[in-house]
Amino acid sequence: MSIEAGFDSDTFRKVMGHFVTGVTVVTTVENGEPQGITVNALSSVSLEPPLVVVALDRRRYITPKVHAAGSFAVNVLGEHQQVLADCFAGAPVEPGRERFCGAAWQPGRSGMPLLEGAIATLECTVVGVHEIGDHDLFIGRVAALHNEEHHPQPLLYYRRRYLRVERSESIAIEGRQEG
Numbered sequence: 001m002s003i004e005a006g007f008d009s010d011t012f013r014k015v016m017g018h019f020v021t022g023v024t025v026v027t028t029v030e031n032g033e034p035q036g037i038t039v040n041a042l043s044s045v046s047l048e049p050p051l052v053v054v055a056l057d058r059r060r061y062i063t064p065k066v067h068a069a070g071s072f073a074v075n076v077l078g079e080h081q082q083v084l085a086d087c088f089a090g091a092p093v094e095p096g097r098e099r100f101c102g103a104a105w106q107p108g109r110s111g112m113p114l115l116e117g118a119i120a121t122l123e124c125t126v127v128g129v130h131e132i133g134d135h136d137l138f139i140g141r142v143a144a145l146h147n148e149e150h151h152p153q154p155l156l157y158y159r160r161r162y163l164r165v166e167r168s169e170s171i172a173i174e175g176r177q178e179g
């Protein structure tokens with residue numbers, strides 16, 4: 001399929017869906033209560049200092065809360081946490097997001113909610129926000145991070161569906177790696 005002009009946002013999403021990503025829950029705190037949303041628009045942007053970016057649609061209920069808190073955590077989900085990915089994306093399940101999807105969590109060093117069972121976590125301080133298009137890009141300086149050495153396979157997202165790693169063989173990169 002080749003479309004050069006006049007495409008709609010659904011077509012754009014469909015094409016971008018060919019880029020496989022992991023799935024995270026971005027969390028923050030409001031009035032002492034944990035808040036979370038499913039996010040795949042995550043990227044590292046700098047090693048020194050360690051910076052990441054998450055892109056949140058300005059209409060998301062959590063976006064003003066991240067602005068207000070000035071901090072967020074990224075929880076990278078394992079494939080066993082698909083139910084949390086659905087719930088934090090607004091699936092009509094019980095308990096819902098108003099009860100933090102019933103997820104077990106604990107505050108990290110910064111107080112941001114870290115989900116039990118997440119295969120990696122990053123606690124970030126917001127050091128910049130770029131309002132662009134219909135999203136806010138939150139640049140977070142990583143203040144603390146954690147990963148489980150032996151962890152389940154990651155949950156993947158591809159063409160609007162979850163994807164599971166069936167073949168866990170990994171192949172060394174021969175080109176020069178970033179950094």
Ligand SMILES: Cc1cc2nc3c(=O)[nH]c(=O)nc-3n(C[C@H](O)[C@H](O)[C@H](O)COP(=O)(O)OP(=O)(O)OC[C@H]3O[C@@H](n4cnc5c(N)ncnc54)[C@H](O)[C@@H]3O)c2cc1C
Nearest residue numbers: 038039040041055056057059060061088089090097098157
């Ligand atoms: C795999 C995947 C990746 C995604 N990646 C991104 C991404 O990178 N960036 C992005 O912006 N979106 C992303 N999304 C979409 C995002 O997760 C959902 O659109 C979002 O969770 C919907 O929530 P909402 O609050 O915006 O809207 P709705 O679900 O329509 O919520 C409507 C209203 O319900 C209320 N509400 C919702 N949650 C709560 C709560 N916890 N407590 C109290 N009231 C509440 C609020 O009043 C809210 O306005 C992704 C979704 C999936 C499945």
